[in-house]
Amino acid sequence: MPNHGAYPLRSLEDLQAVAELGRQRISPAQPKIMIGMATCGQAAGATEVLEAVREVVAQDKLPYVVSETGCIGWCSQEPLLDICIPGRPRVTYGRVTPARARQIIRALPEPKPQWALATMPGDENTLTGYYTSYLAGEDTPLRGVKSYRDLPLFKRQLRIVMRNCGLIDPASFEEYIARGGYTALWQALRTQTPQQVVDGVTKSGIRGRGGAGFPTGRKWQTVREAPGSPKYVICNADEGDPGAYMDRGVLEGDPHSVLEGMTIGAYAMGASEGIIYVREEYPLAVARMKDAIRQSEVAGLLGANIFGSGFGFTVRVVTGAGAFVCGEETALIRSIEGKVGEPQQRPPYPAVRGLNGKPTCINNVETWANVPVIIARGGEWFASIGTPGSKGTKVFSLVGNIENTALIEVPMGTTLAEIVYEIGGGIPGNRECKAIQTGGPSGGCIPASKFNLPVDYDSLTAAGSIMGSGGMIVMDDHTCMVDIAKYFLGFLEDESCGKCFSCREGTQRLKEIVQRISEGHGVDEDLVLLEELSWMVREVSLCGLGQTAANPVLSTLRYFREEYLEHIHHQRCPAKVCRQLITFAIDPVTCNGCGACVQVCSGKAILGEKNKLHTIEQAHCTKCGACMDICKFDAVTVN
Amino acid sequence: MPTLTMNGITVEVERGTTLLEAAQFLGLPIPTLCHEDGLAPYGGCRLCVVEVVNGAKKSLQSSCTYPALDGLQVFTHSARVEKARRLLVELYVATCPQSKRIQDLASAMGVRQVRYDAKHEHCIQCGLCVRMCEQQMMAGAIGFSGRGLHREVTRPFDTTSDTCRQCGACLYICPVCELRCAGPDAESTLCNGCLNISTACFQTYDNAMCSLDPCHACEIDGPFRADVRVKLQPQIEFPVLAKK
Numbered sequence: 110m111p112n113h114g115a116y117p118l119r120s121l122e123d124l125q126a127v128a129e130l131g132r133q134r135i136s137p138a139q140p141k142i143m144i145g146m147a148t149c150g151q152a153a154g155a156t157e158v159l160e161a162v163r164e165v166v167a168q169d170k171l172p173y174v175v176s177e178t179g180c181i182g183w184c185s186q187e188p189l190l191d192i193c194i195p196g197r198p199r200v201t202y203g204r205v206t207p208a209r210a211r212q213i214i215r216a217l218p219e220p221k222p223q224w225a226l227a228t229m230p231g232d233e234n235t236l237t238g239y240y241t242s243y244l245a246g247e248d249t250p251l252r253g254v255k256s257y258r259d260l261p262l263f264k265r266q267l268r269i270v271m272r273n274c275g276l277i278d279p280a281s282f283e284e285y286i287a288r289g290g291y292t293a294l295w296q297a298l299r300t301q302t303p304q305q306v307v308d309g310v311t312k313s314g315i316r317g318r319g320g321a322g323f324p325t326g327r328k329w330q331t332v333r334e335a336p337g338s339p340k341y342v343i344c345n346a347d348e349g350d351p352g353a354y355m356d357r358g359v360l361e362g363d364p365h366s367v368l369e370g371m372t373i374g375a376y377a378m379g380a381s382e383g384i385i386y387v388r389e390e391y392p393l394a395v396a397r398m399k400d401a402i403r404q405s406e407v408a409g410l411l412g413a414n415i416f417g418s419g420f421g422f423t424v425r426v427v428t429g430a431g432a433f434v435c436g437e438e439t440a441l442i443r444s445i446e447g448k449v450g451e452p453q454q455r456p457p458y459p460a461v462r463g464l465n466g467k468p469t470c471i472n473n474v475e476t477w478a479n480v481p482v483i484i485a486r487g488g489e490w491f492a493s494i495g496t497p498g499s500k501g502t503k504v505f506s507l508v509g510n511i512e513n514t515a516l517i518e519v520p521m522g523t524t525l526a527e528i529v530y531e532i533g534g535g536i537p538g539n540r541e542c543k544a545i546q547t548g549g550p551s552g553g554c555i556p557a558s559k560f561n562l563p564v565d566y567d568s569l570t571a572a573g574s575i576m577g578s579g580g581m582i583v584m585d586d587h588t589c590m591v592d593i594a595k596y597f598l599g600f601l602e603d604e605s606c607g608k609c610f611s612c613r614e615g616t617q618r619l620k621e622i623v624q625r626i627s628e629g630h631g632v633d634e635d636l637v638l639l640e641e642l643s644w645m646v647r648e649v650s651l652c653g654l655g656q657t658a659a660n661p662v663l664s665t666l667r668y669f670r671e672e673y674l675e676h677i678h679h680q681r682c683p684a685k686v687c688r689q690l691i692t693f694a695i696d697p698v699t700c701n702g703c704g705a706c707v708q709v710c711s712g713k714a715i716l717g718e719k720n721k722l723h724t725i726e727q728a729h730c731t732k733c734g735a736c737m738d739i740c741k742f743d744a745v746t747v748n
Numbered sequence: 749m750p751t752l753t754m755n756g757i758t759v760e761v762e763r764g765t766t767l768l769e770a771a772q773f774l775g776l777p778i779p780t781l782c783h784e785d786g787l788a789p790y791g792g793c794r795l796c797v798v799e800v801v802n803g804a805k806k807s808l809q810s811s812c813t814y815p816a817l818d819g820l821q822v823f824t825h826s827a828r829v830e831k832a833r834r835l836l837v838e839l840y841v842a843t844c845p846q847s848k849r850i851q852d853l854a855s856a857m858g859v860r861q862v863r864y865d866a867k868h869e870h871c872i873q874c875g876l877c878v879r880m881c882e883q884q885m886m887a888g889a890i891g892f893s894g895r896g897l898h899r900e901v902t903r904p905f906d907t908t909s910d911t912c913r914q915c916g917a918c919l920y921i922c923p924v925c926e927l928r929c930a931g932p933d934a935e936s937t938l939c940n941g942c943l944n945i946s947t948a949c950f951q952t953y954d955n956a957m958c959s960l961d962p963c964h965a966c967e968i969d970g971p972f973r974a975d976v977r978v979k980l981q982p983q984i985e986f987p988v989l990a991k992k
């Protein structure tokens with residue numbers, strides 16, 4: 110990072126000087142090309158697109174700026190490429206290939222309407238409350254391309270945590286500051302006492318975003334009052350739920366927001382050391398975070414005497430080996446201490462006796478990223494968003510059988526129907542939505558009939574699921590709920606730390622019983638046993654994993670009991686998923702004997718000569734379903 | 749000093765006392781499998797759960813690890829506790845039906861059915877051997893590896909370790925392999941054998957009168973049998989004997 114002579118930053122004016130540099134980077138005088146280079150973008154091929162763009166710009170000696178950005182959340186359209194022309198709306202292109210990128214660039218300065226997904230005439234910054242228009246004069250819409258403001262996917266979103274994601278270059282300290290970054294830190298350190306900061310957070314009503322929803326203000330107050338020194342603040346970025354990547358999105362897209370939140374928290378609680386615990390499987394997040402820490406150190410926003418306030422704070426990154434259970438706070442602390450990551454008895458809570466036996470505040474990535482906004486806009490403003498019991502917004506990763514696979518941020522209290530049908534764009538292929546799974550592996554399945562449920566901590570719990578960290582898996586009518594329960598139990602039996610007999614053996618037995626049912630060998634008594642065992646596992650296990658491990662079973666039993674009974678009484682899987690209970694057959698009328706199925710059959714069970722009727726020999730059929738997938742004439746049926 | 753109530757009895761204990769210790773002080777019998785005096789509390793077997801009322805929250809907590817805090821209300825044998833323990837022991841029997849210690853618990857708690865397939869595992873991962881080796885024998889030759897389904901007690905790299913002195917302390921303390929149950933029923937997985945035999949000498953004579961060593965009756969069910977824990981924790985079995 111270049112030293113602009115302003116470092117270390119000591120005052121609001123110093124910040125403003127850096128912000129000016131950042132503004133020039135965000136909106137340069139030349140056209141700017143931005144490529145979404147978060148892990149999701151890279152997985153879809155953004156690296157190649159970026160290379161191609163750089164190549165064209167260099168080859169043709171074009172006067173354009175090329176920049177990287179984080180994930181804006183439109184995951185189903187990755188790789189994303191954005192064109193920002195001064196005075197004109199920003200244009201987003203989706204599913205960009207290197208070849209398309211070249212064409213888009215060569216068409217500049219006039220943006221091509223082809224492949225354009227949306228235009229952005231400006232953006233609102235929830236931290237400052239200001240709307241910035243990109244337009245110099247009239248909005249010049251592209252033919253047939255909608256504005257972000259009119260897209261159902263973005264219309265309902267309110268971006269507090271993701272305020273900078275997809276808008277700034279996450280590697281740029283200046284751009285973060287240009288968006289109002291670190292002014293909240295200045296405000297806290299120079300205009301508020303630590304207790305005032307805690308009071309602001311308490312007033313905001315924010316509850317922890319890591320899953321349990323514990324009131325953050327109350328946790329901070331406890332740590333602040335707990336005797337002992339040094340105190341620690343920890344950012345929990347373990348994020349082990351399958352299908353969830355909210356925290357990754359923030360760490361990769363806006364690392365400084367987390368750092369700023371932690372520094373404010375450390376000041377409020379009197380902590381001098383911070384740790385960011387990230388799973389090893391997130392190499393980009395780790396790199397971004399380490400970069401951000403180095404930048405802040407250079408700028409004097411970490412280290413001794415920050416903003417001349419006398420307050421000092423350091424942060425380091427610790428990587429974990431990616432065990433789901435290490436996200437549990439006491440296990441996480443053990444893991445940082447170099448011990449086996451197994452949960453411990455609480456009380457004592459980490460707030461009183463945590464890392465190295467000292468008061469420790471553990472908060473989730475998203476919780477920390479909210480803090481600067483709470484300080485900048487005030488607790489009352491934050492508390493005006495959401496429902497009485499759940500304030501603010503929540504980031505969700507919307508995956509599964511859904512049109513718009515996306516990372517979204519909506520106000521608490523948004524209903525599941527709005528999320529699935531409006532924001533998510535419904536179910537692809539004209540299928541029926543059956544249920545949504547929230548809260549990660551130990552969450553629950555909520556049936557489509559209950560989709561008027563507002564999403565907040567208490568409603569989800571009452572419905573037998575949990576908020577969890579924000580994974581949402583949408584399931585269509587081709588999903589078997591017994592199979593789903595089996596899948597999550599399989600995850601949990603692997604990921605239980607294994608300390609509690611109830612949880613280790615309980616998850617295995619739950620899976621054993623559900624498996625038996627899915628194979629058609631279940632009996633009525635199995636359902637009673639499932640319920641009793643689930644109850645016991647929940648009651649006696651030590652940590653949150655064991656206490657919620659039965660949720661997948663209990664919630665599917667609660668809402669889809671007939672489906673279990675169908676498996677038990679009639680050895681039938683209504684969704685036609687459970688292998689032992691289905692048979693594949695070839696319709697003699699439709700089959701034209703093309704022989705495609707013979708090639709893919711994993712059991713070599715398909716007989717028949719070319720251009721003659723084919724048949725499946727059931728004894729050899731492995732129920733892999735490959736024949737059904739390959740048949741172009743829909744001649745393979747399943748029953 | 750924290751003051752709390754246990755089953756309605758008020759008790760004042762020193763700071764740092766666990767609920768299990770407080771209960772033992774009051775003579776309230778709580779069954780345990782992974783706790784042993786002299787070893788650090790672990791909280792793995794979950795058998796020692798008690799119902800704890802802390803303000804508005806009512807939950808089951810393992811008494812061997814939960815601190816005796818001021819103002820708690822504790823119930824060691826509420827219906828919720830007993831139901832949970834019974835369901836837990838049913839699962840224990842299904843896992844290790846060959847352990848006499850576990851079969852005895854099942855008999856004592858009135859577990860009359862086992863609804864799971866028997867597994868005949870050799871370990872319940874109570875961690876006693878690991879802590880014994882580390883904390884009393886000062887060897888640290890064994891430990892846990894893996895997690896969940898794949899967790900087990902092992903030696904480093906699965907080879908004979910140099911630090912192991914072959915003292916056998918791990919075997920001695922193991923609740924599964926130290927005392928075998930001879931008769932788990934193939935059908936029910938339960939045994940209940942010992943408790944149905946009444947030992948003549950025990951009922952008739954004073955303990956001290958016995959001079960047979962070993963006495964066959966005592967081997968099966970008597971105060972001098974090899975299982976020293978029966979002497980240490982008579983509460984597990986004798987209340988049921990008295991009931992019969």
Ligand SMILES: Cc1cc2nc3c(=O)[nH]c(=O)nc-3n(C[C@H](O)[C@H](O)[C@H](O)COP(=O)(O)O)c2cc1C
Binds near residue numbers: 319320325346435436
């Ligand atoms: C099995 C298990 C896994 C967890 N995983 C995470 C995680 O990946 N990220 C997280 O922030 N919190 C996780 N938690 C919750 C933490 O224990 C803790 O409550 C949270 O980090 C506190 O932060 P918050 O108050 O900001 O939510 C997990 C809890 C359990 C029981």
Ligand code: SF4
Binds near residue numbers: 656
């Ligand atoms: S409940 Fe499960 S994950 Fe939690 S400590 Fe016990 S065994 Fe480990």
Ligand code: SF4
Binds near residue numbers: 870
């Ligand atoms: S071997 Fe025995 S003592 Fe060691 S953990 Fe297993 S059951 Fe416990």
Ligand code: FES
Binds near residue numbers: 781783790794796812
């Ligand atoms: S004795 Fe308390 S959990 Fe085992």
